Amino acid sequence: MMEISTLHYLVLGAALFLLGVIGVLTRRNVVIVLMSIELILNAVNLNLVAFSRYWQGLHGPSALHGQVFAIFIITDAAAEAAVGLGILIAFFRNKETVNVDEVNLLKW
Amino acid sequence: MNPSLTANPPVATPFFFYGLAAVMIIGGILVITRKNAVHSALALITALLAQAGLYLMLYAPFVAGVQIILYAGGIMVLFLFVIMLISIERQQKERQFNKQWLVGIAAAATLGGLFIAVYTTTKGGILFPPVGRESYVEAGNTQEIASLLFDVHKGMYMFAFEIASLLLLVAIIGAVVMAKKRI
Amino acid sequence: MHDFVQYIESYLRSNQTPGAAGNVFWATVYVLLVFVGLSVAVIAMNWLERKILAHMQVRLGPMRVGPHGLLQPIADALKLLLKEDIIPAGADKIVFWIAPFIVVLAAFTVFVVVPFGPTHAITDMNIGILFMLGVSSLSVLGIVTAGWASNSHYPLIGALRSSAQMVSYEVAMGLAVVSAILMTSLNAANTGTLSMIGIVEAQKQQEVWFLFKFFPLGIVAFTIFAIAMVAETNRAPFDLPEAESELTAGFHTEYSGFRWSLFFLAEYSAMIAVSSIAVTLWMGGWLRPFPNLLQGPTWDLAFSFFPGLTFLLLGGMCFYNTVRMPKHPLFKIQTIGLAGFGAILGFIGLLMFLPPIRDRVGDIFWFSAKVAGFMYLYIWYRGTFPRYRFDQLMKVGWKVLLPTGLALLILTALVGMRTELLAQVREVFR
Numbered sequence: 001m002m003e004i005s006t007l008h009y010l011v012l013g014a015a016l017f018l019l020g021v022i023g024v025l026t027r028r029n030v031v032i033v034l035m036s037i038e039l040i041l042n043a044v045n046l047n048l049v050a051f052s053r054y055w056q057g058l059h060g061p062s063a064l065h066g067q068v069f070a071i072f073i074i075t076d077a078a079a080e081a082a083v084g085l086g087i088l089i090a091f092f093r094n095k096e097t098v099n100v101d102e103v104n105l106l107k108w
Numbered sequence: 109m110n111p112s113l114t115a116n117p118p119v120a121t122p123f124f125f126y127g128l129a130a131v132m133i134i135g136g137i138l139v140i141t142r143k144n145a146v147h148s149a150l151a152l153i154t155a156l157l158a159q160a161g162l163y164l165m166l167y168a169p170f171v172a173g174v175q176i177i178l179y180a181g182g183i184m185v186l187f188l189f190v191i192m193l194i195s196i197e198r199q200q201k202e203r204q205f206n207k208q209w210l211v212g213i214a215a216a217a218t219l220g221g222l223f224i225a226v227y228t229t230t231k232g233g234i235l236f237p238p239v240g241r242e243s244y245v246e247a248g249n250t251q252e253i254a255s256l257l258f259d260v261h262k263g264m265y266m267f268a269f270e271i272a273s274l275l276l277l278v279a280i281i282g283a284v285v286m287a288k289k290r291i
Numbered sequence: 292m293h294d295f296v297q298y299i300e301s302y303l304r305s306n307q308t309p310g311a312a313g314n315v316f317w318a319t320v321y322v323l324l325v326f327v328g329l330s331v332a333v334i335a336m337n338w339l340e341r342k343i344l345a346h347m348q349v350r351l352g353p354m355r356v357g358p359h360g361l362l363q364p365i366a367d368a369l370k371l372l373l374k375e376d377i378i379p380a381g382a383d384k385i386v387f388w389i390a391p392f393i394v395v396l397a398a399f400t401v402f403v404v405v406p407f408g409p410t411h412a413i414t415d416m417n418i419g420i421l422f423m424l425g426v427s428s429l430s431v432l433g434i435v436t437a438g439w440a441s442n443s444h445y446p447l448i449g450a451l452r453s454s455a456q457m458v459s460y461e462v463a464m465g466l467a468v469v470s471a472i473l474m475t476s477l478n479a480a481n482t483g484t485l486s487m488i489g490i491v492e493a494q495k496q497q498e499v500w501f502l503f504k505f506f507p508l509g510i511v512a513f514t515i516f517a518i519a520m521v522a523e524t525n526r527a528p529f530d531l532p533e534a535e536s537e538l539t540a541g542f543h544t545e546y547s548g549f550r551w552s553l554f555f556l557a558e559y560s561a562m563i564a565v566s567s568i569a570v571t572l573w574m575g576g577w578l579r580p581f582p583n584l585l586q587g588p589t590w591d592l593a594f595s596f597f598p599g600l601t602f603l604l605l606g607g608m609c610f611y612n613t614v615r616m617p618k619h620p621l622f623k624i625q626t627i628g629l630a631g632f633g634a635i636l637g638f639i640g641l642l643m644f645l646p647p648i649r650d651r652v653g654d655i656f657w658f659s660a661k662v663a664g665f666m667y668l669y670i671w672y673r674g675t676f677p678r679y680r681f682d683q684l685m686k687v688g689w690k691v692l693l694p695t696g697l698a699l700l701i702l703t704a705l706v707g708m709r710t711e712l713l714a715q716v717r718e719v720f721r
Contacts, residue, residue, distance in 0.1 A: 004125045007227065009166070012129050014223040016136055016155075018216050023140035025212030026205050031145050031191055035152050038183065039136055042159055045171075053166045062252045067168050068265050071253070074171075074178050075272050079279030081183045085190045086286030092194045093289075101206050146386060146439060153432060173421035181428035185458060188435050192451070249417050250485050 009050035016043035028099045034084050041077045045070045124165060131158040143204050145191045149184060156180045170250045308488075310414020321413045325402050333559040337364040340670050347674035358629035359612060374548035379442055382545070386440040391546065391553035393433030398560035401426050405567045406487045408577050408654030419487035420468060423568055424461070427523070427561060431457050434542050437554075441545035449541025452681055453525055453532035459688035460522040460529075464565075466696030467516040470508070470703040471572040474501050477707055491576030498583045500575040505706050508699060513573040515696050517668075520565040522688065524558060526669055528676035529684055566665035567658075574661050577654035595649050598656040602640030609633025 016039055023036025052066025092098060135155030142148045156179045163172035206212075257265050302317055309318035338353075342360065345352030353360030378387060404419040406412040416422055431454045438450020475493040476483030484490065494500055502509045522529040533541035543554045570576060579594045610633045616626045643652055679687070705712065 004121050008125065008129075009162070011227060012132065012162075014220075014227070015133060018220050018223070019133070019136035019140055021219060022213060022216045025215060026209040027140060028202075028204055028206045029145060031187065031194075032140070032148050035139055035148055035187065038152065038179075039139060039155070042156065042179075045175075046159065046162065049163055049166050049168050049171055052168065056167075061248070062255070062262075064168075064249070064252050064256055067171050067249075068253060068256050070168075070171050071174055072265075072268060072272055074174055075276065078178055078183050079275050081186060082279050082283040083286065085186060086283040089190065089194065090286045098194060099202070144383070146383070146436070150386065150389070150436065169416060169418045170421070173418040173425055177421065177425035177428060181425055181431065182458075185431050185435065185454065188432065188439075189451070189454075192435070192439050192447070247417055251482055 006050050006054045009046060013043040013046040013050070016040075016046070028101060030088050030098050030100055030103075031085075033100060034081065034088075037084075038077060038081065041073060045073055048073070121165065124161070128158045128161045128165070131155070132162070145195065146188070149187050149191060152187075153180055153184050156184065168249065170253050306410055308410050308412050308415045310412075310416070318413055321411075322403075325405075325413065326399070329399070329402065329560055329563065330556075332563060333556055334364045334368075336559050336562075336666060337367065339666070340673075343667070343670045344674050347671070358616070358625040358632070361629075361632065368552070371548055371552040376549065377545070377547050379545045382442045383440045386436050390433050390437035390440055391550045391557070393436065394430045394557040395553050395560075397426055397429035397433060398557040398564065401564040402560075402567075404487050405564070406491060406571060406576060407658050409488060409492070411577075411655060412488060415486050415488045418485050420472065420485050420490070420568065420572070423487075423564065424465060424468065427564060428457075428461055430557065430561060433557075437546070438542040441542070443545055446542050446544045449532045449544070453542055456525070456529065456532065456681075456684055456688070457523055459685060460519040460692070463515055463688060463692035463696050464519040464523060466693070466700055467512045467519065468568070468572060470512045470696070470700045471501050471516075473700070473703050473707055474504055474509070487571050487576075490571055491578065494575050495578055495582065500573065500578075502573040502575075505703065508703050508706065509573065511695070512699055512703070513569065515692055515699065516569055516573070519688075519692060520569060521669065521672060522684070523565060524561045526558075526562065527673035528679050530673075531678055531681050531684065534678060562666065562669055563662060566662045566669075569665060570658065570661040577658045579653065579657050595653050596644070598652050599640045599643035599649070601656070601660070602636050602643060604640075606633045606635075606637030606640055609636060 020036045020038075020040035020043060023039065024033050027033055027036065048066040048070045050066075052064055052070075055063045055066060088098065091103065095102065132155045135151045135158065138151035139148045139155065142151065156175060160172040160175045160180070163169070163175060255262050257263055257269055302314065309315075309321055338361065341363065342352040353363040356363045356366050378384060401423050403413045404416050404422055406415070434457070435450050435454045438446045438448075438453075441447070472483055472485060472490070474497075475490055478493065478496060484493065497504070500509075502513050521527075525533055533543065543551055546554060579597075581590075585594075609629055613626055613630045613633060616622055616629065642648060
């Protein structure tokens with residue numbers, strides 16, 4: 001169709017972000033909520049790398065700040081997934097369930 | 109060995125973009141709708157690999173390589189391990205959407221409306237990369253990222269790099285402590 | 292027709308890989324060639340493994356199916372294709388079906404960047420070695436899903452053990468690879484490269500294989516990688532997860548027939564892939580031995596006779612065994628078959644003496660010869676070493692290889708930067 005512009009990538013990133021948000025807000029299984037968070041982070045990464053390409057067009061081939069930021073976000077997502085799954089395992093050992101709405105020990 | 113700076117422009121870009129975008133969207137929908145967590149994980153792996161393909165289309169080969177190694181080959185293996193360790197049969201017979209699902213979808217629809225409002229009121233021409241100053245070359249990508257991270261004169265992300273390694277150390281210690289049976 | 296021949300000639304004289312030239316037709320041709328070559332290599336590995344293991348164990352191995360068992364792999368393939376396809380009850384059908392394909396996909400996609408010559412790769416990505424390590428780590432996913440989808444205890448335990456082992460040894464592999472990549476940056480521009488062709492070009496320009504560079508740092512890095520790559524591909528002595536006497540074939544217990552042959556194909560392809568990484572990074576890729584010690588056109592000519600001589604030697608071995616075949620009427624077909632095979636090998640050897648072919652086949656021959664040496668090492672390990680217990684395996688991976696790899700990386704960096712460091716130390720003490 002028309003030439004693929006940065007806007008195409010941004011719209012795709014927004015769609016993935018929406019899918020991730022729906023997953024976080026509506027699912028009961030904690031592992032699937034964590035996977036939806038990974039979808040959100042990936043959408044943000046896509047935005048950053050698309051804008052980095054645009055910036056590269058403006059400021060020369062070494063303006064890759066968006067890509068560096070995306071690498072840091074991937075590193076961060078790894079750390080967060082590890083800790084989140086550790087918490088999940090610790091909780092599962094106590095309560096024998098992985099549903100989000102049964103994590104209500106502090107409810108008054 | 110290295111092609112010149114005005115090497116061949118890419119082939120069949122719309123075909124690959126729409127194909128990879130479709131794979132990602134379908135993968136995302138499968139992630140949030142499957143009852144079986146392993147199916148969701150496999151759909152997420154497909155979406156991540158399609159994302160790596162999109163990074164390659166955006167001339168970011170290093171980020172694509174990092175995505176394949178870390179995300180698809182590391183984080184998703186971790187997810188699959190945990191799913192298999194804690195997976196119980198009765199999980200699949202339970203209700204899979206929580207009680208506030210309608211409110212959740214309404215909130216997401218509001219967010220979607222916000223995105224549409226933002227993306228349709230910008231002038232479309234601004235977001236095309238300026239022609240003539242692009243380089244279709246990915247030959248120096250890793251070296252450029254390395255100079256942004258580590259170079260003495262041009263690099264500005266050295267501090268962030270060290271903080272990221274500290275973050276990973278904290279995450280390792282946290283994960284080990286969380287998963288121990290008796291602290 | 293003339294245009295077509297000219298098109299082919301113009302490509303054969305170009306000095307770019309098909310990926311760099313943006314040429315989809317030649318990229319497809321290369322992909323098909325690599326695919327066919329890999330399949331032939333896997334079939335040959337099957338026969339070679341059984342024969343070499345047998346001779347190491349003072350027995351003969353398959354001798355009946357063809358002359359000296361040469362048609363045994365074909366019989367095996369036919370049997371596997373015709374076997375009944377069993378899916379265990381309660382297995383998740385979609386995941387059970389997908390798992391072998393993930394492993395095969397990961398094992399075959401790696402060959403997109405393997406360099407058989409200075410322009411003989413399908414493409415030369417900027418991130419070549421990173422791509423190879425990343426895609427070969429995707430096979431862990433296939434193994435985990437295969438074990439889970441079988442809905443049975445032994446495959447699940449085998450899959451979890453196998454994937455834990457592969458993930459642990461990937462770390463050690465990565466560190467060894469990084470210390471080899473560091474050595475590529477010791478050139479005038481102080482810029483290293485991750486591309487596979489660039490790494491071999493760096494070895495050519497620095498006039499030493501990275502195996503012998505900064506002795507003994509290169510050799511220790513190579514040893515770490517050689518041990519880690521055997522563990523990565525689940526081969527002896529690290530094959531606890533799939534050994535028959537331990538876990539009844541581990542994660543591929545419930546797979547039969549064609550699906551099992553896919554796992555088998557992927558395992559051998561992964562072996563060839565990591566051997567290609569080791570050859571490219573440390574052993575000079577496609578460079579002939581002693582390119583600088585024995586240089587000059589006469590030595591080049593002498594070394595260019597090696598491909599033809601190798602094939603003639605193989606043909607000669609076939610003829611020698613033909614003469615030693617039992618002289619019984621029932622063996623007539625086998626004798627004629629073996630003699631024919633020897634004749635074909637000898638003919639190919641004679642073809643490789645012709646000047647046009649001799650110039651171009653040298654790179655591919657040296658690369659393949661080095662990878663074949665690694666394959667022989669794999670079979671030798673299987674016939675010699677006892678199996679590691681799983682906790683010993685993890686201990687070696689994390690407590691021995693990882694610290695050694697880290698120390699090696701720091702030492703390589705220090706030795707590589709010695710002139711700059713000494714200059715700065717002198718300035719401090721001025």
